[in-house]
Amino acid sequence: MARGFELAAQGPVTGGNPQVGCVLLDDTGRIVAEGWHHGAGTAHAEVDALSKVADRPDGARGLTAVVTLEPCNHVGRTGPCSVALLEAGVARVVYSLSDPGAASGGGAARLREGGVEVIGGVLADEAELFLHEWLASVRRGRPWVTVKWASTLDGRAAASDGTSQWITGTAARQRVHEQRAASDAILVGTGTVLADNPSLTARGDGGELLEHQPIPVVVGEREIPADAALRRHPAGLIEAGSRDLASLLSELNRRGLRRVYVEGGPTLASAIIAAGLADAFSIYLAPALLGGDKLALGELGIPTIAQARRLRIDSIEQLGDDLLILATPRASSVPVPSGGRHSLTEGI
Numbered sequence: 034m035a036r037g038f039e040l041a042a043q044g045p046v047t048g049g050n051p052q053v054g055c056v057l058l059d060d061t062g063r064i065v066a067e068g069w070h071h072g073a074g075t076a077h078a079e080v081d082a083l084s085k086v087a088d089r090p091d092g093a094r095g096l097t098a099v100v101t102l103e104p105c106n107h108v109g110r111t112g113p114c115s116v117a118l119l120e121a122g123v124a125r126v127v128y129s130l131s132d133p134g135a136a137s138g139g140g141a142a143r144l145r146e147g148g149v150e151v152i153g154g155v156l157a158d159e160a161e162l163f164l165h166e167w168l169a170s171v172r173r174g175r176p177w178v179t180v181k182w183a184s185t186l187d188g189r190a191a192a193s194d195g196t197s198q199w200i201t202g203t204a205a206r207q208r209v210h211e212q213r214a215a216s217d218a219i220l221v222g223t224g225t226v227l228a229d230n231p232s233l234t235a236r237g238d239g240g241e242l243l244e245h246q247p248i249p250v251v252v253g254e255r256e257i258p259a260d261a262a263l264r265r266h267p268a269g270l271i272e273a274g275s276r277d278l279a280s281l282l283s284e285l286n287r288r289g290l291r292r293v294y295v296e297g298g299p300t301l302a303s304a305i306i307a308a309g310l311a312d313a314f315s316i317y318l319a320p321a322l323l324g325g326d327k328l329a330l331g332e333l334g335i336p337t338i339a340q341a342r343r344l345r346i347d348s349i350e351q352l353g354d355d356l357l358i359l360a361t362p363r364a365s366s367v368p369v370p371s372g373g374r375h376s377l378t379e380g381i
């Protein structure tokens with residue numbers, strides 16, 4: 034199973050499907066084939082591994098399939114893995130976590146009905162950790178939301194004339210591009226588009242476009258200009274045309290956009306945090322002072338210190354002169370989103 038996770042990690046983080054790995058073992062426990070999911074629309078891990086035993090005299094007959102997630106049981110862009118394993122004649126299937134998808138779950142039961150020995154729950158805690166963003170989005174029906182901002186040490190996200198680009202140095206900005214490339218969608222408010230006209234592409238340190246480009250999503254009621262740079266984004270553009278964050282996030286999830294990276298500005302970031310929709314924070318701190326009233330966050334509806342949103346610091350890293358702090362909300366400090374269930378750890 035541990036080897037299965039290593040294989041799974043070779044598949045893309047982004048996209049609607051989870052990263053899954055599969056190992057086929059013979060009855061001495063020797064690995065005879067390995068596979069992993071290479072991304073939406075391609076063979077699932079089990080089918081990838083099965084394709085590699087096609088030239089064995091018995092194919093996969095009698096083998097044990099070790100899979101990092103319960104084999105799926107539905108026809109999406111590919112057929113059900115439960116059926117592929119049954120037809121290949123495997124003797125035993127070992128998996129970690131049950132598939133939480135309403136349509137895709139149930140593979141283990143189908144395999145048992147077909148006479149295959151099935152063992153679930155192996156390294157389940159590791160699987161929860163490995164897939165926590167994907168699992169959270171499937172279980173809650175909304176994407177995993179990371180809120181990012183860059184501010185000075187005194188918490189300012191822009192100067193008094195509204196300029197904010199290049200608060201941080203090149204190493205920090207390069208990390209932002211990597212974080213974009215590991216996301217399915219980037220959220221910005223209309224205010225940032227009108228003030229900065231950002232391109233929001235994910236670029237390498239030579240300025241080249243990275244392979245995966247998350248789709249930009251502009252949140253707010255105002256229309257953005259016809260010549261906005263975002264209209265030329267290689268992944269296209271979603272204009273929400275509204276401020277309704279809960280409906281927007283469930284629609285993005287429905288489209289298979291499971292990881293959302295919020296790039297501000299302060300009004301949008303604050304609205305997301307106030308609504309209890311922020312699952313993680315990426316905070317870039319530059320050793321500079323700006324003073325003034327352009328704070329990284331605005332009103333959060335917190336009347337008194339006892340109700341401060343407490344975070345847990347997960348890591349602190351120096352990038353050039355800047356600091357990157359990764360943090361997550363403490364579960365006890367997350368409000369229940371209106372019209373929905375909470376929270377960071379629920380069901381993950």
Ligand SMILES: NC(=O)c1ccc[n+]([C@@H]2O[C@H](COP(=O)([O-])OP(=O)(O)OC[C@H]3O[C@@H](n4cnc5c(N)ncnc54)[C@H](OP(=O)(O)O)[C@@H]3O)[C@@H](O)[C@H]2O)c1
Pocket residue numbers: 181182183184189190191195196197198200221222223224225226228229252253254255256275276277278296297298299300301302304305
């Ligand atoms: N340092 C950083 O990390 C960073 C990042 C981004 C931006 N900035 C700076 O931030 C400034 C722009 O700030 P901003 O606060 O105006 O930008 P913003 O948060 O991107 O946009 C604010 C607008 O978003 C819309 N909106 C969408 N959902 C909303 C909701 N749930 N509640 C309220 N409004 C919602 C509203 O416009 P509608 O009227 O259209 O609905 C609102 O006026 C610029 O100076 C920019 O340079 C800094």
